Amino acid sequence: MSKDNVVELKGRDIDPLTELLKTGAQKLIQQAVELELQELLARHADCRTDEGKMGVVRNGYLPERELQTGIGPVTVKIPKVRSKTGEPVTFHSALVPPYVRKTKSLEAALPWLYLKGVSSGEMVLVGPEAQGYLPVPSHA
Structure with a gap:
């Protein structure tokens, strides 16, 4: 396994x-x-x-x-x-x-994405070509 x-x-x-x-x-x-x-x-x-x-x-x-x-x-x-x-x-x-x-630029982006709401679902990371995916509702 x-x-x-x-x-x-x-x-x-x-x-x-x-x-x-x-x-x-x-x-x-x-x-x-x-x-x-x-x-x-x-x-x-x-x-x-x-x-x-x-x-x-x-x-x-x-x-x-x-x-x-x-x-x-x-x-x-x-x-x-x-x-x-x-x-x-x-x-x-x-x-x-x-x-x-x-790469260093990718490592620097990860904490920034976390702070900007990826972990809380406030940021949607799918583009217009991602049909069938729904954004995660934010916790207001």
Whole structure:
């Protein structure tokens, strides 16, 4: 039995423009993270093993994770590095730090929405295309 409380909405199509934005965001994040990795590898370029090989090398990717953004979830892949010299070296992206699951702008919006009435039902979060949904009556 799953303890997951996330409910998928059936029949919800994502418009092509939003899908294009999410794909573009995913590519841009990946390129930026790869540049950060290249900078780390360049800083350790002079670090060599006794055999003269590179001391710090790429070592695959961490498991993919979803980053919640204003345009929806975007999947990110963060590369890993390995040190062959015994000196511990880890790669941490400044753009996508470890354990971050939401963008800062989204995190800042959540307390604001709570204060403005989402929890009390005073704010309706469905748009005109959400036919069949009734707003929650406010407690006057």
